[in-house]
Amino acid sequence: MKKKLIPSLLAPFIIGGLSLQLSSVLTPIVAESSTEDVNQHEHQHQEHEEHNNEEHHHDHEFEFTVENVVKKEDDHYIMAHGDHFHTIPISELTEEQIAATDKFLAAHPEVTEAYEKAHNIHAGYFENDQVEDRSLEEWAGDWQSVLPYLEDGTLDMVMEKKAESGEKTADEYKEYYLTGYASDVDHLTITKDEITFKKGDKNSTGQYEYTGYEILEYEKGNRGVRFLFTKVEGDEEAPKSIQFSDHNISPTEDLTHFHIFFSNESHQELLKEMDNWPTFYPTEWTADEILVDQLNH
Template identity: 55%
Template sequence: MKMVLTQGASVLAVSLLALAGGQSAAASQDEHEHSHDHNHDHDEDIYAGYFEDSQVEDRSLSDWEGDWQSVYPYLENGTLDEVFAHKAKHEGDKTADEYKAYYETGYQTDMDRIVIDGQTVTFHPDGDEERSGEYTYDGYEILTYEAGNRGVRYIFELAEDADGLPQYIQFSDHAIFPTDADHFHLYWGDDRDALLEEVTNWPTYYPSDLDGQEIVHEMRAH
């Protein structure tokens, strides 16, 4: 799926380092509150990628604060087969096996767990030691996809040089204004612009305290 960049946002730039090997593909506060006065009558349209540029707002890293697990292992062990069967029955443009192949490419990652605490992001790669770094907000970008719908990438940049960490991380969770995420797709690597071109591999994370069946329930609810 092709996309084009249609708009940038405010940028806080800091120069930094990169994740060893990269990825082909993704404000600390004790009480997370949002004092914005929104009309959210069209949340379903927004989730589907239909919104006006004027509706998009900056977000802080606290929107994604928490302990998150990759859903890829649940695809590999067959737990998500129920989700793909449900999609095949109700969406109808692919078979269950075709959906599984599509999400196999989308979800694939060796980053099993990610913990976000304040401005600190800790990566837990499969079979390797964890690495932590502080990330600062670097604006958002609005992407227009070939199908006509759009998405927003919220971008954060590594604040200080740290070995083995990506220079940029980019969140996509279907929201376009401050709100607590219930899951997200994450892109990471050294090249900010190149990451914006990545639309086939989108490692996806749900709260670590959910088991496989609870994730299935959440996915089917969308």
């Protein structure tokens, strides 16, 4: 389906921890285009952190902006749009747009290099020496569980999109994610060294110390990283072991969501958990914002 693209504010985007804040060397060009996401955030099957790169299709209005194009690939361009990407068919652009885009990419090869590096990392292909330690402060903020939005039907459209190209029906995908998202914690508040777990009107807080990361190997040949934190003091109800996974392997700005594992077991035991990965978004995000985010990953 084609849609008229609408003007929008330009913004820097984050790729693999590298902030690309490119000056407006070219005038934004509005085009008409069909879109297809290329860096899909398909939550994992047997290993929750593994990206399977299954594509979902979701058209929505956006502005084709030369400065946000990150790569030319065969008969299309790849363009960053917020924290996700679209393919832009070259056949639907004017000669002026094509010339401007090619000129931009030739002048900024670092943009394509950063995109390819980030794409490979998010797909789980990276070298050990690319993994870096991360502090709890990276996840600082107020977060809400995504589970209620799946339970109340808000995310049914996401399940239907997955079913279009996946191996499950929409109902089967919903059951799968109900297990994955399951958690009795509905909100988290994270500071530079504390996590408060909110279950209804009951709160528990623990102070946590970073205890390294673990690289997990998957049957497909790709890998994932969990960052480990251990409680050093705090409420008894606060879990002892915490593990974060957000598909990044080094310090990263502007996280939009993450998966968290927690229990009173050891980290080695918790690393075995592959079926349940509670997922959290910023508390201020609305249901519609979460829906759009999931449709475009």
